[in-house]
Amino acid sequence: EVQLVESGGGVVQPGGSLRLSCAASGFTFGDYVIHWVRQAAGKGLEWVSLISGDGSDIFYGDSVKGRFTISRDNSKNSLYLQMNSLRTEDTAFYYCVKAHSGIYPNSRIFHYWGQGALVTVSS
Amino acid sequence: EIVMTQSPATLSVSPGERVTLSCRASQTISSNLGWYQKKPGQGPRLLIYGASTRATGIPARFSGSGSETEFTLTISSLQSEDFAIYYCQQYKNWPLTFGGGTRVESK
Numbered sequence A: 001e002v003q004l005v006e007s008g009g010g011v012v013q014p015g016g017s018l019r020l021s022c023a024a025s026g027f028t029f030g031d032y033v034i035h036w037v038r039q040a041a042g043k044g045l046e047w048v049s050l051i052s053g054d055g056s057d058i059f060y061g062d063s064v065k066g067r068f069t070i071s072r073d074n075s076k077n078s079l080y081l082q083m084n085s086l087r088t089e090d091t092a093f094y095y096c097v098k099a100h101s102g103i104y105p106n107s108r109i110f111h112y113w114g115q116g117a118l119v120t121v122s123s
Numbered sequence B: 001e002i003v004m005t006q007s008p009a010t011l012s013v014s015p016g017e018r019v020t021l022s023c024r025a026s027q028t029i030s031s032n033l034g035w036y037q038k039k040p041g042q043g044p045r046l047l048i049y050g051a052s053t054r055a056t057g058i059p060a061r062f063s064g065s066g067s068e069t070e071f072t073l074t075i076s077s078l079q080s081e082d083f084a085i086y087y088c089q090q091y092k093n094w095p096l097t098f099g100g101g102t103r104v105e106s107k
Helices: none
Strands: A003-007 A010-012 A018-025 A034-039 A045-051 A058-060 A068-073 A078-083 A092-099 A110-113 A117-121 B004-007 B010-013 B019-025 B033-038 B045-049 B062-067 B070-075 B084-090 B102-106
Touching: A003 A092, A018 A034, A018 A092, A018 A117, A034 A078, A034 A110, A045 A068, A045 A078, A045 A092, A058 A068, A110 B045, B004 B084, B010 B019, B019 B033, B019 B084, B019 B102, B033 B062, B045 B062, B070 B084
Parallel strands: A010 A117, B010 B102
Antiparallel strands: A003 A018, A018 A078, A034 A045, A034 A092, A045 A058, A068 A078, A092 A110, A092 A117, B004 B019, B019 B070, B033 B045, B033 B084, B062 B070, B084 B102
16 A cells, blocks of 8 residues: 655744655655645645655756755665745645656656645744 | 636536536647546545546546547546545646546535
């Protein structure tokens, strides 16, 4: 069974930093593209970032580019999101999402989702 | 950026009814479209990809159709567990974008 468990959420002041982690199991982690997708309260879904299976290809949404860094450690079946210069508009649930496959276009389909980690940016 | 527009915003229905949700893309995306179901307190669930292919384990009452800019998700006979918010998502171009969602609620 595929499982994705996010951790590291919490409350941080504007301008602060936070690091999210995602522990994966139930599949060959290094074979798959993994994404971060977020959802603010009462809002829709927003794609944040993706990283390829070997970490060589990385993409970011415009709203987080230059502030967030995605990374992975395939030896630990783990994904990370380093979030710097946080803004109030970054407040959201952050989901770790396994892609349908490692190959375009299915690498852009959000197949399995975690339960989410809540990040609150507030003074 | 490709803008995805879903309609209606809210649909009030009774169990057993046929439900049709619409999604429109601001430019052609071929069949690079997915549908997701979101319930409170849970991560979204993939229902349909490639505009019309059901994901693993998705009941046959869910079906998708359409191509290019106009897409439809149909629930042939709504079950009580289907009350949720449904989102479409295009994966033709960067950035990957979602529609605003359609809430399916109990009449």
